[in-house]
Amino acid sequence: MKLFRTFLALGFLSVLPCTPAATNEHAGHNHASHKHDDCDCDHPESRAPIGVMGDHQHGQGEFMASYRYMFMSMDGNRMGDTELSVSQIGTGGGLGFPIVPTRMYMQMHMLGGMYALTDRVTLMGMLPIKDIRMDHVNVLGVSGPAGSNFRTTSSGPGDLTLSALTRIFENEHNSLHLNLGFSLPLGSISERDFAPSPGSPTFQEVVLPYPMQLGSGTIDLRPGLTWLGQNEDWSWGAQSVATLRLGRNRHNYSLGDQIEASTWISRRINSWVSSSVRLRGLAWGNIDGRDPRLPTVGPLGFPVETMDPNRRGGTRMDILFGANIQIGSGWLKGHRIGLEAGMPLQQYLDGPQLQTDWTMTAGWQYAF
Numbered sequence: 001m002k003l004f005r006t007f008l009a010l011g012f013l014s015v016l017p018c019t020p021a022a023t024n025e026h027a028g029h030n031h032a033s034h035k036h037d038d039c040d041c042d043h044p045e046s047r048a049p050i051g052v053m054g055d056h057q058h059g060q061g062e063f064m065a066s067y068r069y070m071f072m073s074m075d076g077n078r079m080g081d082t083e084l085s086v087s088q089i090g091t092g093g094g095l096g097f098p099i100v101p102t103r104m105y106m107q108m109h110m111l112g113g114m115y116a117l118t119d120r121v122t123l124m125g126m127l128p129i130k131d132i133r134m135d136h137v138n139v140l141g142v143s144g145p146a147g148s149n150f151r152t153t154s155s156g157p158g159d160l161t162l163s164a165l166t167r168i169f170e171n172e173h174n175s176l177h178l179n180l181g182f183s184l185p186l187g188s189i190s191e192r193d194f195a196p197s198p199g200s201p202t203f204q205e206v207v208l209p210y211p212m213q214l215g216s217g218t219i220d221l222r223p224g225l226t227w228l229g230q231n232e233d234w235s236w237g238a239q240s241v242a243t244l245r246l247g248r249n250r251h252n253y254s255l256g257d258q259i260e261a262s263t264w265i266s267r268r269i270n271s272w273v274s275s276s277v278r279l280r281g282l283a284w285g286n287i288d289g290r291d292p293r294l295p296t297v298g299p300l301g302f303p304v305e306t307m308d309p310n311r312r313g314g315t316r317m318d319i320l321f322g323a324n325i326q327i328g329s330g331w332l333k334g335h336r337i338g339l340e341a342g343m344p345l346q347q348y349l350d351g352p353q354l355q356t357d358w359t360m361t362a363g364w365q366y367a368f
């Protein structure tokens with residue numbers, strides 16, 4: 001949390017020294033359109049916060065390359081909306097899990113490309129490269145000393161998302177588009193690492209539990225709807241995207257369906273900087289089926305909560321603060337840098353499950 005506060009403070013400090021000196025040079029433009037040639041794309045507030053994917057379209061023939069870095073920190077466990085300590089979850093007085101996860105960090109490098117087929121249809125592709133770490137307490141002392149700590153890690157590409165953003169409405173200040181997307185199961189669901197292994201005196205290399213896997217293993221539909229609005233100094237929008245799993249993967253389970261809805265407002269600080277605030281709601285289901293490679297043991301059936309398919313669902317509401325930097329002329333024309341960070345206001349988990357502590361996204365986009 002300390003790191004997060006420092007980060008937020010830095011974010012705001014970088015915005016403060018810029019004098020609010022919005023000019024009138026943009027009067028009369030159609031701000032709902034993001035075509036290259038009328039320069040609306042060059043307003044810093046014309047883009048949604050960097051953490052929003054598939055927010056905008058391009059004029060016919062235009063390309064965009066983007067890179068986003070995402071970091072998420074999870075710290076401590078929660079059941080419902082109550083935080084639980086390790087001793088409340090572990091064996092000997094707690095719920096009875098021999099092993100309890102305490103922290104998880106996820107880093108994602110997201111590589112994106114966009115191409116506008118027409119003024120109404122923009123194609124988008126995105127590939128995440130993930131790096132996940134999870135820390136645990138070995139409460140019972142499975143394959144090692146009781147009370148010791150251990151970490152498991154996994155890394156590699158996740159699922160590839162492809163979508164077509166199709167505009168269905170546009171007027172002077174507003175536009176609406178469909179996000180017609182799906183994801184292909186490129187990410188591994190067979191990540192392994194050394195971990196306590198029930199019945200073995202030493203750590204063994206085993207298949208990692210669901211949240212440590214890099215992909216869903218299923219083809220997922222990702223339908224969504226995005227609304228954008230803009231006037232001289234402000235922009236606003238809302239987006240809702242669902243993730244629907246088609247069938248089960250080859251290890252006989254499917255991750256829970258998910259729905260994410262965001263609404264944001266962004267204000268121009270000057271001709272090249274804007275700041276934003278966003279509310280994001282998330283709801284995701286439990287796992288359907290069960291990975292037979294994960295062990296069953298003990299009265300609860302699972303050595304650790306992350307292996308229980310019915311302790312994965314939840315809902316969460318986040319608040320996120322962001323800044324965009326976009327320069328409309330010179331050799332930096334077409335580049336945009338964005339930063340967004342936030343934390344949950346509320347979360348309710350089918351737990352015990354690791355709770356989200358804070359999250360941030362930094363990114364760069366280049367349109368050409």
Ligand SMILES: [Cu+2]
Nearest residue numbers: 056058064114
């Ligand atoms: Cu773009």
